[in-house]
């Protein structure tokens with residue numbers, strides 16, 4: 001032992017060696033600093049530290065981004081649902097909130113804050129999650145979100161095979177048990193769908209519609225849900241399109257709410273005006289979930305969608321333009337009909353399952369024929385003026401009565417006056433706790449409307465009289481014809497477009 005100690009260098013030798021090594025290192029560093037440009041130094045440093053950490057680290061990180069190629073990443077969505085259920089004592093912050101104005105005392109919902117570590121345990125493994133948000137420096141590019149999942153390198157395969165599948169299954173269970181429906185609206189500034197609780201009271205049994213029509217729609221919806229294999233076998237995307245058209249106040253929005261409640265589907269309410277172009281439309285539509293309704297209301301108000309493509313082209317050619325229909329302008333919404341059709345029944349229609357697409361319009365005649373072509377929207381539903389069965393339904397809903405001696409009189413008036421279910425409902429609501437008074441008020445309202453129509457027709461006749469003898473004869477003929485129909489008072493002409501109807505394409 002003593003001989004061994006004697007062979008060791010002395011303390012002063014060690015210090016001298018250390019000093020000369022340090023001097024040499026400093027010299028090399030100074031030379032390298034002077035000779036190698038800064039960016040290259042940075043690059044070498046980062047490569048070196050990556051290499052070291054990869055080589056020596058025992059951890060492995062999965063990165064789960066919000067979008068996977070062109071569509072929303074379902075793994076990301078599953079993690080978003082699953083992770084808030086795994087908040088444990090190691091988590092030191094949490095985002096909470098509620099979007100249910102009907103229930104302000106409800107327990108707030110949880111969401112994961114950025115850069116917060118969450119530890120999960122699964123089959124003896126410890127897993128660490130972090131949500132990263134990379135802010136975009138360009139206003140037209142959304143922020144990028146991704147989850148980092150870190151585990152031990154040796155557990156990588158188990159995590160991939162078992163843990164991630166467990167997350168997908170758990171999220172699926174949570175989502176299938178959803179008690180509350182959401183209505184989503186697209187926030188153009190934040191590039192994302194934002195939700196509110198959807199608690200619309202409209203149901204099929206409160207809708208004033210022809211009973212057969214109502215039954216048809218319910219059967220159609222029910223058969224759609226159970227026909228996954230059918231759609232697959234016939235090579236069609238598992239989607240159903242409804243076009244609801246009719247005057248304002250006939251219940252188009254109420255029918256959408258009734259469909260959502262019947263199917264237990266979330267509603268994505270898209271305003272075309274908030275979409276910049278077809279590429280953005282594709283992005284928006286591919287971020288919606290399965291088992292949902294895509295609602296585009298008043299589709300006729302979107303000029304590019306509603307105008308006949310032929311007409312647009314002709315007009316543009318007349319103006320000496322190049323006729324490119326799809327070019328967005330500063331005033332028109334940038335979405336084109338072809339962009340929309342591509343999602344309805346084009347190649348993109350196969351992205352997603354169990355989707356219902358609903359368009360509503362007050363002016364079906366303004367829509368591009370391409371949108372009405374057979375097979376595009378599977379079912380066209382005309383929402384018409386209030387009929388006697390519709391009125392009875394409203395009387396049951398609003399007054400709680402199934403029959404009354406005044407019903408016959410109201411039925412007669414409804415056959416001769418164009419009145420929307422919204423107007424009838426409004427009248428019944430005024431005195432809903434006094435059914436007799438409410439019905440009497442409705443009779444007065446309908447009679448007033450009928451008389452007004454009569455006056456309008458007489459006025460039109462008088463105007464024509466001024467225009468010449470021929471006009472007088474025609475007005476009289478028209479008036480006589482109506483008088484013959486309903487005992488001297490003006491009546492409305494019932495044609496097939498005034499009552500509710502259905503048309504399968």
Ligand SMILES: Nc1ncnc2c1ncn2[C@@H]1O[C@H](COP(=O)(O)OP(=O)(O)OP(=O)(O)O)[C@@H](O)[C@H]1O
Pocket residue numbers: 206207208209246247248249250251252253254255362383420421422423425
């Ligand atoms: N068929 C109906 N059955 C029951 N209630 C109805 C019906 N139609 C209208 N109403 C009542 O009138 C209100 C307005 O109707 P709704 O918004 O559904 O009509 P709409 O056809 O969508 O009108 P718009 O074209 O102006 O959007 C509803 O909140 C509902 O109370």
